[in-house]
Amino acid sequence: MAITAAxxxxxxxxxxxxxxxxxxxxxxxxxxxxxxxxxxxxxxLVTVLALAAPHVTPSRYDHQDLTATLEGPTRGHMxxxxxxxxxxxxxxxxxxxxxxxxxxxxxxxxxxIGITTGLICGYAGxxxxxxxxxxxxxxxxxxxxxxxxxxxxxLGASVRSVIIALGVTVVPGVNRVVRGSVLGVKxxxxxxxxxxxxxxxxxxxxxxxxxxxxxxxIVAASVTMGFAIITEASLSFLGxxxxxxxxxxGGMLGSSGISGFAQQPWLAIFPGVAISAVVLAFNLLGxxxxxxxxxxxxx
Amino acid sequence: MRxxxxxxxxxxxxxxxxxxxFVFVLIRIVPGDIVNLMMxxxxxxxxxxxxxxxxxxxxxxxxxxxQQYAIQLQHLLRGDLGRSFRNGRPVTAEIGRRLPITLxxxxxxxxxxxxSALVIGSLAALRHDTGIDRTIxxxxxxxxxxxxFWTGTLIVVLxxxxxxxxxxxxxSSLIEDPTQNLQQMLPAALTLGAIFAGVLTRYVxxxxxxxxxxxxxxxxxxxxxxxxxxxxxHGLRNAxxxxxxxxxxxxxxxxxxxxxTERVFNLPGMGTLTITAxxxxxxxxxxxxxxxxxxxxxxxxxxxxxxYGWLDPRIRVG
Numbered sequence: 001m002a003i004t005a006a007x008x009x010x011x012x013x014x015x016x017x018x019x020x021x022x023x024x025x026x027x028x029x030x031x032x033x034x035x036x037x038x039x040x041x042x043x044x045l046v047t048v049l050a051l052a053a054p055h056v057t058p059s060r061y062d063h064q065d066l067t068a069t070l071e072g073p074t075r076g077h078m079x080x081x082x083x084x085x086x087x088x089x090x091x092x093x094x095x096x097x098x099x100x101x102x103x104x105x106x107x108x109x110x111x112x113i114g115i116t117t118g119l120i121c122g123y124a125g126x127x128x129x130x131x132x133x134x135x136x137x138x139x140x141x142x143x144x145x146x147x148x149x150x151x152x153x154x155l156g157a158s159v160r161s162v163i164i165a166l167g168v169t170v171v172p173g174v175n176r177v178v179r180g181s182v183l184g185v186k187x188x189x190x191x192x193x194x195x196x197x198x199x200x201x202x203x204x205x206x207x208x209x210x211x212x213x214x215x216x217x218i219v220a221a222s223v224t225m226g227f228a229i230i231t232e233a234s235l236s237f238l239g240x241x242x243x244x245x246x247x248x249x250g251g252m253l254g255s256s257g258i259s260g261f262a263q264q265p266w267l268a269i270f271p272g273v274a275i276s277a278v279v280l281a282f283n284l285l286g287x288x289x290x291x292x293x294x295x296x297x298x299x
Numbered sequence: 300m301r302x303x304x305x306x307x308x309x310x311x312x313x314x315x316x317x318x319x320x321f322v323f324v325l326i327r328i329v330p331g332d333i334v335n336l337m338m339x340x341x342x343x344x345x346x347x348x349x350x351x352x353x354x355x356x357x358x359x360x361x362x363x364x365x366q367q368y369a370i371q372l373q374h375l376l377r378g379d380l381g382r383s384f385r386n387g388r389p390v391t392a393e394i395g396r397r398l399p400i401t402l403x404x405x406x407x408x409x410x411x412x413x414x415s416a417l418v419i420g421s422l423a424a425l426r427h428d429t430g431i432d433r434t435i436x437x438x439x440x441x442x443x444x445x446x447x448f449w450t451g452t453l454i455v456v457l458x459x460x461x462x463x464x465x466x467x468x469x470x471s472s473l474i475e476d477p478t479q480n481l482q483q484m485l486p487a488a489l490t491l492g493a494i495f496a497g498v499l500t501r502y503v504x505x506x507x508x509x510x511x512x513x514x515x516x517x518x519x520x521x522x523x524x525x526x527x528x529x530x531x532x533h534g535l536r537n538a539x540x541x542x543x544x545x546x547x548x549x550x551x552x553x554x555x556x557x558x559x560t561e562r563v564f565n566l567p568g569m570g571t572l573t574i575t576a577x578x579x580x581x582x583x584x585x586x587x588x589x590x591x592x593x594x595x596x597x598x599x600x601x602x603x604x605x606x607y608g609w610l611d612p613r614i615r616v617g
Contacts, residue, residue, distance in 0.1 A: 035437065134313050134314060134317060135317060137314045137317075138313075138314045138315075138317035138318045138321065138593070139321075140551060140596075141314055141315075141318055141551060141592075141593035141596045141597055142318055142321075142322075142551070142589055142592065142593055142596075143551050143552070143554045143555030143558060143592060144551070144552070144555055145555035145556075145558055145559065146555060146558065146573060146589065146592070149574070149577055150322060150325050150326060150577065150585075151325070153326070153329055153577055154325050154326070154328050154329050156330070226444065230444075230446050233446055233448075234446065234448060234559055237446075237448045237559070238559065238562065238574065250446075250448070253448060253449055253452055254448075261452065261456040262456055262459055262460055265456055265457060265460050268449075268452055268453060268456055269453070271449075272445075272446065272449035272450075272452070272453070275445075275446050275449065276441070276444055276445045276446065276449070279444040279445075279446070280440060280441055280444035280445075283440050283443065283444050284440060287440065
């Protein structure tokens, strides 16, 4: 049905896009949105590094060299070493696996629950919506970091519990975005038309509503990814995240404590740069996607 | 207005009950209670099973979760939030000592964030589509992407390393010793405020841009008013309305950020108290803390909605 084709792929539908044309399009996009392009490149680079960690790091994340503790950046240790002589660069690259992996899994979980409940709340409305929104109110009234802390404590410190905790905390935000967008789309003529043709609600929601609210969902996913990574880092910083010995960016800033940093400030600088850069990239990407996907904001 | 207020306050009840129930049930599923922790501590006191059972009975955690919940709700209705498992004192006493610290931190952070966002955001809007505007836009995203515990750590570590200065690490109240209080509080508030300045700047900018396109701004210019008057009286006052809503939405995030900032700067506020309560399985303290924090979030949002009507007479509630 032509109606379901969202405005975003109009240019794709109009003509067949060959390989060179696609590359041209990417290049033009990168020229128009340099920040978005830089952000996307950075994220791809970090992902590749994280996946190839054993091949790009000089040593394993838990390899100790007690003859070279608390070093600054040197030839052998690009980003220095910590108080146990572990190579900071290696730990940051392995730590990217936690940040990106946990963040991605949590966002997928949160999106799955948030989109499902959001579609139901927005489309069904009534008592279901009223009750569900009070639950969301309650979750939003608590600082999300505290909710995540309580959930991790309940489930015990592990990768899985951090993913669940973060996934749950992002649900209310996603739910609100989806619900609001559904309410906007629900009143459209094409939804009326589908209903008049006798389509079941289930089909209307999946085939007519969902494809038309993908833009805000994609934007929310990118921004939520940044939020999940910063919250995971906060949990690790407080010692309630992915347990050692596996390195996390937040944990690297928390564990060794102030005394180590006072002797070797570089130790405190690089993990923070890593978190900030990745979160910044996701936020910039979210902004770019918003500009590109939201026709109302397009200048 | 009164009917509206009462209706809004009534809506607090289901939300607060849900928050309370949520924490109440979750924390009790956690393996290991305070008695286990005390025995692990091996303080040499009678650690027999009989003593443990007696202790649990004393604290009322030997009953089933449903029974405990029923009893707690009765106490709550009488306005009794319970006593801390850790020191046996009413949890409200501890909150009374800690809450002002968190509120001071949060208030300072909001002032810093709003103040800088109004100035910087207006500058970006007035210099729309110039290098200044673009730089500000990027910087504000940077500000909200940098984790508070990192900037906080750097603020503590770097001056100590290079200039031998560090903020005081023992807390003194604003009344006791204002200088020392602010020496510890200001860096913390700056750390926390910077993030929200990033968020708010973006809203001030887009909101002011929207307002500056309105007819009444053109009228104000046409009347020959000075730039300052047009900007503040006609521009910012109207641009402020959506911004104040965002402040309301950010309060919960602000309190969450306070948890971590307090930890970095060693401030004995609600955040520190709550982390301790979670780690020590001090159920009543944790439940009361979360209830108080949620209540603050709800009240602030109510205030925001009232302020909304006050700033914009078109949407007066009634």
